[in-house]
Amino acid sequence: MKRSLFLVSTLLFLCASYAQAQFEIGVSGGYNKNYLHTSTGYRAYTKYDALSGFTVSIPLQYHFNNWLAVEADPGYIQKNYEQERDHFFAGIYQKNTNSYIQLPVMAHFSFGGDKLKGFMNLGGYGAYWASGRIKGAMANVFDEGPDIPDNQQTYDYFQYAKAYNYNEKYSFDSRRDSRIEFGLLAGAGVEYLLHQRYRIFVEGRYYYGLTDQQKNYMINQIPRYNDTYVIQAGCLFNLKNIFHPELVTAE
Amino acid sequence: MRHLNKYIILSLVFLTGVACRKEMPEINDPRNTISANFSEVFDSYWNGMNNNYVFWDIDTVNWDNVYKQYKPLFAKLNLNDSNDVRKGYTYFKQMTAGLVDSHYDLSFNDTWLADSFSINPAYQRKLASPDYHDPISIFHFYDTIPRKYLDRGGAIRGFTNTVDGKDQYVAVSGTIQQNILYFFFSGFALKQLYKTDTANGVKRVEQYFFDKLQNTANIKGIIIDVRGNGGGSLEDLNFLLGRMIDKQLDFGYTRSKQGNGRLDYSPWAPAFVTPQTGARNITAPIVMLADAWSVSMAEMTTMAVKSLPNGHFVGERTWGANGPLTGNLFFNGGQFSTDYINLVYTSSLMLKYRDGKIYEGIGFSPDVEVKYDKAALDLGQDKQLETAIGLIH
Numbered sequence: 001m002k003r004s005l006f007l008v009s010t011l012l013f014l015c016a017s018y019a020q021a022q023f024e025i026g027v028s029g030g031y032n033k034n035y036l037h038t039s040t041g042y043r044a045y046t047k048y049d050a051l052s053g054f055t056v057s058i059p060l061q062y063h064f065n066n067w068l069a070v071e072a073d074p075g076y077i078q079k080n081y082e083q084e085r086d087h088f089f090a091g092i093y094q095k096n097t098n099s100y101i102q103l104p105v106m107a108h109f110s111f112g113g114d115k116l117k118g119f120m121n122l123g124g125y126g127a128y129w130a131s132g133r134i135k136g137a138m139a140n141v142f143d144e145g146p147d148i149p150d151n152q153q154t155y156d157y158f159q160y161a162k163a164y165n166y167n168e169k170y171s172f173d174s175r176r177d178s179r180i181e182f183g184l185l186a187g188a189g190v191e192y193l194l195h196q197r198y199r200i201f202v203e204g205r206y207y208y209g210l211t212d213q214q215k216n217y218m219i220n221q222i223p224r225y226n227d228t229y230v231i232q233a234g235c236l237f238n239l240k241n242i243f244h245p246e247l248v249t250a251e
Numbered sequence: 252m253r254h255l256n257k258y259i260i261l262s263l264v265f266l267t268g269v270a271c272r273k274e275m276p277e278i279n280d281p282r283n284t285i286s287a288n289f290s291e292v293f294d295s296y297w298n299g300m301n302n303n304y305v306f307w308d309i310d311t312v313n314w315d316n317v318y319k320q321y322k323p324l325f326a327k328l329n330l331n332d333s334n335d336v337r338k339g340y341t342y343f344k345q346m347t348a349g350l351v352d353s354h355y356d357l358s359f360n361d362t363w364l365a366d367s368f369s370i371n372p373a374y375q376r377k378l379a380s381p382d383y384h385d386p387i388s389i390f391h392f393y394d395t396i397p398r399k400y401l402d403r404g405g406a407i408r409g410f411t412n413t414v415d416g417k418d419q420y421v422a423v424s425g426t427i428q429q430n431i432l433y434f435f436f437s438g439f440a441l442k443q444l445y446k447t448d449t450a451n452g453v454k455r456v457e458q459y460f461f462d463k464l465q466n467t468a469n470i471k472g473i474i475i476d477v478r479g480n481g482g483g484s485l486e487d488l489n490f491l492l493g494r495m496i497d498k499q500l501d502f503g504y505t506r507s508k509q510g511n512g513r514l515d516y517s518p519w520a521p522a523f524v525t526p527q528t529g530a531r532n533i534t535a536p537i538v539m540l541a542d543a544w545s546v547s548m549a550e551m552t553t554m555a556v557k558s559l560p561n562g563h564f565v566g567e568r569t570w571g572a573n574g575p576l577t578g579n580l581f582f583n584g585g586q587f588s589t590d591y592i593n594l595v596y597t598s599s600l601m602l603k604y605r606d607g608k609i610y611e612g613i614g615f616s617p618d619v620e621v622k623y624d625k626a627a628l629d630l631g632q633d634k635q636l637e638t639a640i641g642l643i644h
Contacts, residue, residue, distance in 0.1 A: 144485075176514040220276045222275060
């Protein structure tokens, strides 16, 4: 029994040491722009626009060799968009701020020199639509504007029904909203080894949603997909060099 | 570059996944459709409803099942066969029978249906109801009430026909026991008729009521009678009730469609009455008289009055059509037409009362229920009005 325990402990220690040698952890954050891939159908004066947001995450990399690693990047990301009306209906809009908890998993391919390297990421992600917020203005038929003289032109709908401005939490509808999202991702960037213990990177990444934001609840449903472009920067720490700094100089 | 082939393979795998999205369905504007055959007629109507009907959130009709059941049936019909056109009319009636929208009315362009009534599911339900009764005769309001209940010399009545001859508006006002104000009107076109340059019968009655409202020293109560009132213009809410309050009166919320999905809605916007310039804050009881034939604006006005601390509602459960209507363009939903259908008359907005309940298809209940009594009315006795008077005393 004691012998088995010793063997297991030794194996675990060796694995941990090996893992530390290959394992990096870091922080990352950036700006994104999300495009809702959908259609307004035949709705007049109505369109969807992209909105910006931000992302923060904790990248974890495990290196198999000097050109291939696997990376997981759990974090928070916003996937925002806006529905807007124009011309006579200008001023009617709704900005959707959607918060996702996301887990991208990808293959990380590196190339280049020892200090400055280029890299490419390819993989997929799963995300949970955690919460949302809607901010906008709509016409309120119960809030009529002042009487308009017969000989006067009008220029927007709010002259007839004043704007109702709102900024509230988004209420999920379990019949419609699909809160789990899966998709693909692709990214490219450069990383620079500042120190044996850490390196910094800048990356452009694209998240391509494969699952509709809505459940399949009606015939002739118009799907909604998130397309998210991210520019982010971060820092990765080599665990081995943090926990065993003496090894840095020995190498 | 040693690993270039690996990168290429992985990129191809990635691009294969990109093709996994659903295709966008082609959604056509129902107005721009062709009624060359019954399949096209069905598709344009079904899709128009799918995208524009505002009550899918609360409606119990399974619209997908309607598609599955009726699409093959319509496909068998011939648009150029009058018997099939009649059958199609029956199908439309069956498909819409359970729709909760009590404004809903379906009228057709087909000349073979020119002699058919428009399809009105709420009316059909009323007819089938054991409580069904005809509306109270307009002559009861125009003749009996002034003669029997209003003070002698303290009553005025009038009517106006619209220029196109389609509508007639009737109004009666007067005092009961000197200091109870009574106001009946058959439809909500009060502001429109009041603002006209020319004199008309309703305008004279309105002026009388407004003057009494402003000048009667000690108003004991006000009775607003909307029995048999089919509704009308939303602007009358402020125009009428806005004269009796001194601060905003919140009574509910409305929301509209905000996308093509059945459950795509805007947030709830408050529904309220705004006090008008020179309004007199009425603290005496205001009693709404409404019945099963009080529809739409008549119901909303009743709801607003019921939200007042001095508001009461005497009569019967109302019709149950509470959603305001406007053109489809304004809220991206509601009424629409197709090449075959003259008009799908349906609400643009869903109304929720301040208690959080939606009374569409149900009707708004009185706090003092007095049922329609034909025998009493035939004898000139108005038990609902008498109860309202008793409530004020």
